[in-house]
Amino acid sequence: MKSYEDWQRLQELFELALNTPEAERASELETAGADPQLRARILQMVQGVEHEASVAGEAPACDGRRLGACTLLRLIDTGGMGAVYLAERLIGGVPQRVALKVLAPRFAAASFLERFRREQHILASLEHTHITRLLDAGVGQDGEPYLVMEYVEGTHIDRYCDARHLDVSARIGLLIEVAEAIAYAHRNLIVHLDLKPSNILVTEAGVVKVLDFGASKLLAPDQGGTTTLMATPAYAAPEQLRGEVVTTACDIYSLGAVLFYLLSGGRVESNSLPVAIENALREREPQALGSGVDIDAAMVRGVSPARLRQILRGDIGTIVGKCLRPRGRERYTSVDALLQDLRRYLEGRPVLARPHTGAYLLGKYVRRHRLGVTAGALILMTVLSTLLYAGWRQQQAVREGQRALAMQSFVYRLFKVANAKYTGKPAATVPEFLQLGARLVSQFIKDPYDLRRAQLGLAESMLENDDLAAARALFNDVATSARVAGDVSALVEAEAFGGNAAYLQGDEREGEQRTARALALAADSAVPIAVRVWAETFYAWNRDNNGYRTQENLELLQRAATQARASHLPAREVADVLYNLASDVELRGDLARSEALLRQALDAYGADPTTLCDRSKVLGDLAWNAQMAGNLAKSLPLYQQAYAGYAECSGPDSRGALSEREFLAGALTRLGRGGEGYELMRNALPLWRRLDGTTPDFAEPLNFMTLAELATRRYAAAEGHAREMVEVQTGKVDPQDRRFGMSHLLWAEALVGQGRNADALPHARIAAQLLARNAVSPGARQAGRDAQELLTKIQSDPPPAGATAP
């Protein structure tokens, strides 16, 4: 048996014996030429393998074993992490059927039980048709941790689909139920992190039940550990495999991977951890859905392979592909967005997974949010993102378990309280909800350091929602507490943002004092770069916009921009700073440089759908820049993009969208397309009237309306609107202001259009006088020339009979 040939032969004979019925083995081996010694040896080998198989086939015995309040009944399933039993749980004398998952002792981190107690109320609160609840947890006598879950009789989702030969639509329908469960959990701050077909059951009645919610959280190692090793490679997000911080985007990836498997029968990623890790590190693009379809896969889906490939390469392939992007930020922004696309797909409507249109989904969300619509989930998400945003700012805040937990518990309670009778009525709007949060937060977050950060998050969210008074009050509280405690970082943040809020409320003096204080303290090394950048920006930008246009401001903003970039702050913050810098450069008349900065800001905002409003703002500024430089043709598409962007992100009736729309109308009118300009303004004007009708700001939309009316020879209407322009400004705007000049110019043109030159003359005079002065931009100089020309023309024309000169 020493030679290679012998070794080969041993293997061949062993295979032969294995594939021969036991009774005939000896004779078969003899026929094959094995001597008695070799025969005995091979029979021993076969016996060993078969013995092993019989040992392995035995289910671990139950015989009434007890774990806590549970008596084990029978083994249901075994998996990588442990065994699942059907068990009976006795609570208050009532037996209840439960599923009990016993894990290998190695899963019992020292903090397992402590963690369970902390998480319990959140996990137990997950009540959803498609979620099996975690009821209890404990550690057995041998140190083996166990989880007690609702018992569900069902089949793994993939087997369920194949056994019933479900078609593609029916499979998507089931995944929608899974995604609904995940979306619900995300709203409750629970991520699943181990979604895979074997964790999704379908009952006989066809109802989906997702298992193991919260398990990953209970079992995950504490700080510094990695969840890489917990994940099932074929369904885990690349960042999970790389051991990075996990987020809801991981679940979106896993949903995509499960859907990939359900639809094509192939796995998106190898189930081998090293291979999967390698692909994750290389950020390898996933294969396309439908690339590996075979006949079997097609048959259990009731179509031909060619047809299945065709289906999977269509929109559904795009949807799955968007879930499976290697980088989390390129995936759907939420499970809700994915759900919407899946539903659209089933309804045969175009899906939104295409790169830039993904923003549409978020736009809808923001739109509703701006209007303060009451939708529990929506509000919760707002607060969540606020808190997480604050934490993310502090870089480390949310990542620490305790702190995150306090936040979670706070948000969870807040949500309950907001819906209950605490205030006599449910919180109906985002500002109300945030104010309630500000009142309650100190009861849930006891650590003063954490409390200040949570309050800053709430206050910044109030600011975003234009609840300036509440935001200022809360920033004041934080500043006071931070000063006493010597918490410089929170103090600077509170003063900078509080100062900005004061400026926004028109309280220039307080705004300047507070932003100056923030700036002075920002040099402290305890202050995170992000906060320092904000302190510099708020100080300089507000001063610039309130008449102190100094070189120092510009330098501060430049420094803030450089710092933001060099310290790799989130792209969005870098973009914000660049935008502020650009607008200050523009104020100084340097259009070329301002344009370059705006383009940089646009790049920095990237394609992230949450920045659509910001990008639209930048596009609007770029358009204005081009218009100021006298290049109307260039500004037109920019205005169009800005308008479309705002219409998506904050709604077609929002101030942002209306504003870009009037500028677009103005540009169209000037380019000789007055008909289109008129149409755009005609519908917008009533909306403006509702927003600003009694303020001098209403003159602006009136201006664009009048221009369009003049261009389309609607002189009588133009006269009315020009008169209204003058009226809304009278008594509120300096009578020498250029704006009056513009109004009178249009009024004069409207009258001339009607052949009433004599009536037009006094208006033309005022216009020529006011517009001749202080013309900075080419547009303004042009207006001055127009007024002078009109005046000359009226004066040279003979007045018609009946008209009187003033």
Add this chain to the structure above:
Amino acid sequence: MADGEITTLLREWRDGKPQAIDRLFEAVYPRLREIAGALFRGESLEQMLQPTGVVNELFLKLVQQRTLRFEDREHFYSLSARLMRRVLIDHARARRSQKRDGGTAVPLEERLAWIEADDVDLLDLDRALDELDALDSRKCHMAEMRFFLGFSAEETAQLLCVSKATVDRELRFVRGWMFERLRRSGP
């Protein structure tokens, strides 16, 4: 270790320079040893204790540090399996006197559990594996990965670039061979 040094050493080892393994030990062994020690003490570490997990984590770390190249994945895992075997056998040797007094079972992959049940000395297993290595080193690597690192047949197949059916077939043979071999040398 310097960039790529593990890679170089791994290649030397595979090319038949046994002294390379000692240098590799310096980089990899202490970590495995630490984990194995915790395993035996029955401690609940905050981290995962599964050898697969430990080795994957180490692999990930080395690759991220660029001490190791992806291309040497197979060598790395083969080596780790060999080292893990050494750790476990060393431990068994050290504890030999305490065996069967309620002490510690060596945590082999469960499918080898019957060897223990049959009261076969782990040191015999070690010797048998040496013999297997001499006869067919590929099978030995395969067995080590499967039984000492706890890789699934699918993972083993992917690492060695063979089909799962091949791994199943070859390991079935190894188990049969091992059973017979240990029976012969057993008590």
